[in-house]
Amino acid sequence: MLHLSLALRNLRRNLRRSLLTAAAVAVGLSLMLFTVTFQHGSYDMMIRSAISAMAGHVVVQAPGWQQERDEALLVRDADAIQRDLQRALPDAIVIERVFLEGLLTSTQGSVGVSLEGVDPEGEGAVQDLPEQLIAGEWLDEDPRGLLIGAEMAETLQVEVGDKVVYMGQHLGHEVSSQMFRVRGVFKTGAAELDAFIAMAPLSATQELLGVPGAAHQISVHLDDARLSIHTADQVRGLLAGRDLEVLYWREALPELYAFIQLDRSGGDLMLAVIGLIITLGVVNTMLMSVLERTRELGVLLSIGMRRERVGWMIVQEGFALALIGTAGGVLGGLVLSWPVVTWGLDLGGAVGGESMEMGGAVMSSVLKGSWDPTRSAIYVLASVLITTAASFYPAIRAALLHPIDALRHS
């Protein structure tokens, strides 16, 4: 009823003011959509790198290991489970990991180390680390090959080909030691990785533990993170009756998930504040427009237009403004986000390196945006609703005008 065309004509009366208001909505929404896309992209990257480096989309561990990280909490028949899972999940990559704490010594010094035993081929496929080697090569079947971080290499003053000795006391046995040869040096940009992590083939670490075929973690890596929960259920089914814990990434990386939630809420809060400021601007515009038309609204009330219809007319103007502003915002959001989704944004200058750390995840400094249809749609919808709602107060003011007073208004 009382078509939108009347609303549009009323908006055209003060075209400049209406356009400025719509532009404020459009610019605000553009920035919001850009932020949403940018954040979503960074979360994707964080999740991806964290999943590949720290866990997996689904992990199988001994009960309690997730909290305590006690090396005695082993999955004893990890080799067999890995084979079974890989057979059952041919599209996934299933790998085992051993985590040991010990001391690494060179002729020049020694340093505490977290030694990870990994499946050279599988780990190489899921990690970014092979691309982050600054010297040497990735692991192969050579059980004496060792990868260390750049800072550790500096501390130990070793280069590719140099010998180092690992010493550790495991599972209450006597101190065991093992000679390795540095096969490669990586630089992730994250200090705690580059200074304290070393990687060796799984078999070597199983030997150090003295438990053949065992590992601390069997992790499953998927192409599509959205299948994580489903796959976790599948794995639970396959391992039914075994005393093992099966977690999907959110459960295995609670800090990361919490960080993302917090960051997203922080983003929402910031954007809500921007939205509030814009909304106040819209309220102001609509109030001025109502005030300027007091006499005319008085005429409408006098000739028998019901109050609620007068109010509704103003709301329709707010709605038209909302549609125009939101359409502009969607367009602006696409234009702003497109390059970041396609090419990414290099934060190298800002973070001082080729990689950076966020929420405990290390990733490349080239941040790529990615579309977040759900959250974007919520923002677009909110833009229409809130901009329209901004006309409620002016509409109520218009509806409650006293016709005689309004007619006398000059």
Added chain:
Amino acid sequence: MSILSVRALSRTYHQGTQTIRALDGVDFNVDAGEFTALMGPSGSGKTTLLNLIGGLDRPTSGVVEVEGRPLRGLSPGALSDLRLHRIGFVFQSYNLIPVLSAYENTEFVLALQGVPAAERRERAMRTLAAVGLAGMEGRRPSELSGGQQQRVAVARAIAGDPALVLADEPTANLDSHTGAELIELMARLNADQGVTFVFSTHDPKVQEAARRVVRLVDGRIDGDEQRAP
């Protein structure tokens, strides 16, 4: 039966300690087809009376009945509907919605009344022709002279087929010649179509067209004379 019946109508305003008796016991009936001028000096209560008749204001005491229905018991919404369907209004000036054309201003009331589009078009065009604005339907108020704008206002007031049209000094902002033309138009609509008008004016020349002149002084009726047309 009277279209309008006003009995013992009073309206007082309080301003500080002062009490202003804008209307003080007015009795007054209007029958269908009348063409009545409300005369009286400034401050005599003409606007107050018209506002009470139109249900824009509530009386301090007394009764207003339109077509036998007392306004007192009506809810604001019902009063709105009564104005929409049964009463037409013409004000002094700046009556029209500036963003709507003459045609759209006239059609607006019909749209509010819920008249179907085809009938709306036919009636709005016919009414504009009846007030002498054929060919100017597409013009916005800003593209019309003051006299033409008042004609559109008259067209809007009568398009909805009301029982009664109230006009508060419709000629006040027009020069005397144009004012006289507007009153002539109203008189013709009254004679040809039987539209009942009650209008207020200061202008003695304007009153000459009236067939009945009701005089107000200090909120009281001070004369009510019928005249030959």
